[in-house]
Amino acid sequence: MEPQIDWLTNLYVFVLASFLGLELIHKVSRLLHTPLMSLTNAISSIALVGSLLLAGSGDSLIAVILGTAAITASSINAVGGFLITDRILRMFRKKNGR
Amino acid sequence: MxxxxxxxxxxxxxxxxxxxxxxxxxxxxxxxxxxxxxxxxxxxxxxxxxxxxxxxxxxxxxxxxxxxxxxxxxxxxMPMTAVPQRTALSHAFGALAAGLVGTAEYYLRGSSLGAGATAILCAEVLLGFLTFTGSLLAFGKLHEILPTRPILYPGRHFVSFAVLGLAILTALWLAFVPTAHGVLFGFFIVLALLFGVLLVLPIGGADMPTVISILNAYAGLSASFMGFLLNNKLLILAGALDGSSGLILSIQMCKAMNRSFLNVLFGAVGHVVETAAPHRDGRSIQGYTPQEASTIFEGARSVVIVPGYGMAAAQAQHVVKEFTDRLSSRGVDVKFGIHPVAGRMPGHMNVLLAEADVSYDRLVEMEQINPLFPETDVAIVVGANDITNPAARTRPESPLYGMPILEVDKAKTILFIKRSLATGFSGVDNDLFYLPKTMMVFGDAKKILNELIAAL
The missing domain is CATH 1.20.58 (Methane Monooxygenase Hydroxylase; Chain G, domain 1)
Known part of the structure; x- marks a missing residue:
């Protein structure tokens, strides 16, 4: 793991991603706010990457225990989140005719 | 390579x-x-x-x-009516992961971290753990394991701010006093967990859409801060996207209730629930049977249905759909008026109606449906209350004043299906009940709609 934080680059990414997020989310129809939230929730399980690095380092017992717990928690979030979003979206149908 | x-x-x-x-x-x-x-x-x-x-x-x-x-x-x-609780639980798990990773990072390399790195680590852990307990509590309330009404105690603002302030001071101490050690960090975690509980304790059911959105944003920010520590741009980006999504949703929810963030979090509405018994000014309300109510559909050409949390609670969405089909087969134009905060999370009503196979082009947002009410023959309110209360337009002394509502009162006739005469979440009496053009039918939404279908 890198010891030094690359503050400037990280802030760049953070600020630009936040503005991009605000723009994109504003365009989402209110109809889809529930699946939107479950999608972004699933995306936030990107914490999985940090959890994998921690558990996989095998550095110490504490890394393995906390890392394994963190992977379990964030993979519940990821798997469940993407699956239910799809389940919700499948229900949105437009009927022709009437 | x-x-x-x-x-x-x-x-x-x-x-x-x-x-x-x-x-x-x-x-x-x-x-x-x-x-x-x-x-x-x-x-x-x-x-x-x-x-x-x-x-x-x-x-x-x-x-x-x-x-x-x-x-x-x-x-x-999980049934679709349980989507809000599932979402809350999922927020809890995601945030827990971020909190745990941050904790391990501190114990593994806390001494080599600079002040800035420790500060951002503390921010990650604070948001992670407070979202964890806050979301668990929200889950408990939404799943009705815990009471859904706001839980209030004297001096709660002071206690909440004291815990948050103490957590921030501890974080600063950890960041700027290099001799700080593990025990203090453990204390910091306890404060974060505690603050999450204090944050959601005074939140009642109808404020859940806002709170769930805020917790969504916190979980994202926590992951983003983890990205800072690991110099991982993907984490920063994904977390920031999630953070901005939660922020926008919570702002929209607040706007739809005409309340500020702080007002939702520190619960002015809770007070009203405690104190204000509805004064009916000697007015009385007459209940009708579904058979009597079915007469108002004679000659009706257009109907707007306004669903609320009561529809979810009674699992009535499928009967509502059946009722809609019955009306459609008589040539009636049926639409749904969806208020942004109807239900327990943003978009809740849309999901339930989509589940019941209602075509989504019939689900109309508040701004689009309001101009249509004057030409609507019958407006049917199913399990909603505050979001239809005209006091929001007409009574400056009402706690609801200024809140955007579905203007049901402008429809030619109103059918109000309600479990009991109790007030809505805000504790405010609804002027709609007393209008001569309103027909109140009391009872379980599912049962009433079934009887209406039979009577038509």
């Missing part, structure tokens, strides 16, 4: 996450968007496993299998 490939894979994952939100903007492309997100996540996981730093796979495998085994049934078996 490997690292370059990993970084490229992360870049692709980041692009997929952005596309996924972009495609989410309309129903036609939304499922594609969800797939983009799923594939992005898969790429990120596989790329991470390819990193040379990872050399023990046993526990990773165990944890991934366990997480999948728990997450899959949670997503596939």
């Amino acid at each position: 490997v690292d370059l490939w990993v970084q490229l894979a992360y870049l692709i994952a980041a692009a997929l996450f952005i596309l996924s939100l972009k495609w989410m903007n309309e129903v036609r492309t939304a499922r594609l968007g969800n797939w983009a997100g799923t594939i992005g996540m898969a790429i990120a996981v596989v790329a991470t496993l390819g990193k040379p730093e990872i050399h023990s796979f046993l526990w990773i495998g165990v944890a991934l299998v366990l997480g999948t085994a728990i997450g899959t049934p949670m997503a596939l078996l």
Whole structure:
């Protein structure tokens, strides 16, 4: 793991991603706010990457225990989140005719 | 060299996450968007496993299998009415992961971290753990394991601010006094967990859409801060996208209730529930039977149905759909008026009605449906209350004053289906009940609608 934080680059990414997020989310129809939230929730399980690095380092017992717990928690979030979003979206149908 | 490939894979994952939100903007492309997100996540996981730093796979495998085994049934078996609670629970898990990773980082390399790095680590851990307990509590309330009304105690603002203030002071101490050690960090974690509880305790059911959105934003920010520590741009980006989404949703929810963030969090509405008994000024309300109510559909050409949480609670969405079909077959034009905060999470009503197979072009947003009410023959309110209360327009002394409502009162006749005469969440009496053109029918929404279908 890198010891030094690359503050400037990280802030760049953070600020630009936040503005991009605000723009994109504003365009989402209110109809889809529930699946939107479950999608972004699933995306936030990107914490999985940090959890994998921690558990996989095998550095110490504490890394393995906390890392394994963190992977379990964030993979519940990821798997469940993407699956239910799809389940919700499948229900949105437009009927022709009437 | 490997690292370059990993970084490229992360870049692709980041692009997929952005596309996924972009495609989410309309129903036609939304499922594609969800797939983009799923594939992005898969790429990120596989790329991470390819990193040379990872050399023990046993526990990773165990944890991934366990997480999948728990997450899959949670997503596939849960009824649609339980989507708000599932979302809250999912926020809790995501945030817990961020909190745990931050905790391990501190204990493993706390001494080598600079002040800035420690501060951002503390921010990650604070948001992670407060979202964890806050979301668990929200889950308990939504699932009705815990009481859904706001839980209030004297001096709660002081207690909440004291705990938050103490947590921030501790974080600053950890960051700027290099001799700080593990015990203090443990104390910091306890404060974060406690603050999450204090934050959600005074929140009542109808404020849940806002709170769930805020917790969504916190979970994202926590992941983003983890990215700062690991210098991982993908984490920063994905977390920031989630953070901005939660922020926008919570702002929209607040606007739809004409309340500020702080007002929702520190619960002015809670006071009203405690104190204000509805004064009816000697007015009386007459209840009708479903058979009597069915007469108002004679000659009706247009109907707008306004659903609220009561429809979800009674699981009445399928009967509502049946009722809609019955009316449609008589040539009546049926639409749904959807208030942004109807239900327990943003978009809740839309999901339930979509589940019941109602065509989504019939689900009309508040701004579009309001101009149509004057030409509407019958407006039917099913399990909603405050979001239809004309006091929001007419009574400056009302706590609801200024809140955008569905202007049901402008319809030619109103059918109000209600479990009992109790007031809505705000504790404010609804002027609609006393209008001569309003027909009140009391009882279980499902039962009443079934009887209406039979009577038509």
